[in-house]
């Protein structure tokens with residue numbers, strides 16, 4: 301994550317600085333990277349200040365809470381690191397960014413931070429590539445009302461990234477900041493969602509819908525799509541029409557009976573996964589972690605099945 305001492309600007313004369321500022325720069329970079337590469341719309345990420353906490357403890361400085369409150373209030377200034385200096389200055393001019401006036405209290409000092417490079421899917425290169433920030437916009441006091449400086453300062457950042465490989469593909473995100481929390485308020489392109497290769501091609505859209513719902517924190521919908529996938533998959537394996545009305549128990553029993561019997565013990569069981577997905581869907585239970593484990597178990601079952609099939613044809 302970018303750690304850019306030249307962006308810290310005015311140093312606060314205290315033993316915690318500038319290391320505290322540098323650690324918060326890194327924490328903002330990590331939070332943004334997580335938000336922009338893994339999360340769907342309206343998801344939130346809270347800054348993880350564990351490194352700052354550990355650093356202060358090691359220095360026997362008892363100021364973690366005071367500093368946490370200070371960084372929650374200080375205005376943050378996103379900076380594109382890979383653009384020419386004149387471009388950066390022009391962006392700063394339009395955003396109204398300048399050095400904090402002399403005598404500004406420490407909780408009013410702007411904290412500039414470098415925007416991290418991101419691994420994103422490029423529509424032009426048709427592959428995942430590194431993207432770097434080419435424009436970062438925010439608005440500094442254009443009106444009295446916004447940005448709102450307070451215990452949990454509110455700001456809006458508009459960030460544009462460009463594919464480093466082709467320089468043809470751009471993606472823009474809108475990030476709402478409130479204190480130490482960042483929310484993905486908009487993005488010009490949907491987060492690309494992939495499905496494991498072992499999932500049959502015709503069923504991959506269902507798994508992508510499930511993962512997409514999970515990325516937007518709609519976990520009951522994620523379980524719903526996953527259950528649909530399991531139903532379709534078992535019916536296709538059994539050559540049953542998708543429209544056939546059959547109970548989950550009956551379908552699961554028929555599916556298990558069709559398997560190599562070594563697969564029905566010790567392997568993730570699709571009928572059991574179907575039952576737990578139904579339970580989670582109906583009772584609106586199950587966490588994002590439970591959903592990730594469900595996907596892992598589905599993938600594990602399909603991988604094992606592929607291996608068993610290969611072994612059988614080779615002997």
Ligand SMILES: [Zn+2]
Nearest residue numbers: 422425463466
């Ligand atoms: Zn590209």
